[in-house]
Amino acid sequence: MPRESLSTLTEPMYYVLLALTEPLCGIEIMERVKELSHGRLAIGPGTLYTMLAKFEDNGIISQTDERGSSGKRKTYSITVRGVELLKQEYRRLKRQAEDGKAVMEELK
Amino acid sequence: MSKQTLKRITVFDSTDLTAAEEYFTKMAESGWMLNKFGPVSEFTRCEPQKLRFSVQILYFERGTDYEKTVKGYTELCGEAGWRSVSSYAGMHVFVTGRDDVPEIVTDPLERIKAVTKQSRAGVILLWILPLLFIAGAAQFILSIAEGKSFASLLALEFPLALCFAALLLFAVTKTASFLKWRRAARRSAASNMPIRYYYLRGMRLRRALIYVGFGLMAAAGLLSLVGVCI
Known part of the structure; x- marks a missing residue:
């Protein structure tokens, strides 16, 4: 399968990677994303599955057969490459927020 | 003795996903639960109930291990509360009796x-x-x-x-x-x-x-x- 470029992340992708800074299984990822986004973002299992497959193909996450805290097998965790991508995305979002700050102050 | 199974012609296109979901929901409300999905679908007699159906197209790129991928997909949906009912020609039918379960595809x-x-x-x-x-x-x-x-x-x-x-x-x-x-x-x-x-x-x-x-x-x-x- 050809690798897709993941230079920028969508909002759900960003939150899934944030969640995977600890090993989690599928359903735990969905719950953690909801928790991190304060209930704002809900990811469906189908969307999550496709996303995890894409991340795994690009070496951003890895899958293990260890049991997660819920006792389920097939947990995922972020790789070193994934952490770099997450940090890159965080810096990009931070820059965007800072760039907009001055403009938003004037709009008040 | 009343009929326990029912067969209906159910030819749905890929763009008829909502129509299919609507149809299976109405059948369940009338006391017929989808058992097998295809050009002629099979329904089994059940208690009339309000259910949510979700019909998804599982389309994967060439080279993908289709069986393994479908298994993983349906397992994750199952963990989230969506039970896999049946599938035909890449269209997979899921059902849940809960209102709090998120949609299968949110993108x-x-x-x-x-x-x-x-x-x-x-x-x-x-x-x-x-x-x-x-x-x-x-x-x-x-x-x-x-x-x-x-x-x-x-x-x-x-x-x-x-x-x-x-x-x-x-x-x-x-x-x-x-x-x-x-x-x-x-x-x-x-x-x-x-x-x-x-x-x-x-x-x-x-x-x-x-x-x-x-x-x-x-x-x-x-x-x-x-x-x-x-």
Whole structure:
């Protein structure tokens, strides 16, 4: 399968990677994303599955057969490459927020 | 003793996902639970109940281990509260009795991509079918232009022309319906609006046109028989 470029992340992708800074299984990822986004973002299992497959193909996450805290097998965790991508995305979002700050102050 | 199983013709296109969900929901409310999904679906008698159905197209790139991927997909959906009921031709039917379970696909663009890829291959094939009869149709028109009697064309040329017309109607209807849906879906996705798929009413109207096409083909077969007898 050809690798897709993941230079920028969508909002759900960003939150899934944030969640995977600890090993989690599928359903735990969905719950953690909801928790991190304060209930704002809900990811469906189908969307999550496709996303995890894409991340795994690009070496951003890895899958293990260890049991997660819920006792389920097939947990995922972020790789070193994934952490770099997450940090890159965080810096990009931070820059965007800072760039907009001055403009938003004037709009008040 | 009342019937315990029921069979219904359920031919759904990739753009009829909502129509399919609506149909299975109504059947469950009437006391018939989907058991097996296909061109002829099987339902089993159950207590009338309010259920949520979700029909998803699982379309994967070449080289993907399809069996393994479907297994992983349905397992994760199961953990989230969606039970896999049945599948046919890449369309998978899930059901849940809970209101708090999130939709299976929450990224509308992902669903559009799957539906478009699934539909495209079918639409291309549809246009190949009329081409098989185009020579017959052309011959029929030429024969009429040459002044041949209609009765002499009943055995072969006219039935072939009728088949061509029926298959062309079929191809045009399906293609127009898919293109219309894709344009509306892209507009909705661009404005962050919900993607609309065909509801039961729209699907039934399209199906009526397709039945007309099949009727024409059946007529062609009969005429051919009549022509041979004459």
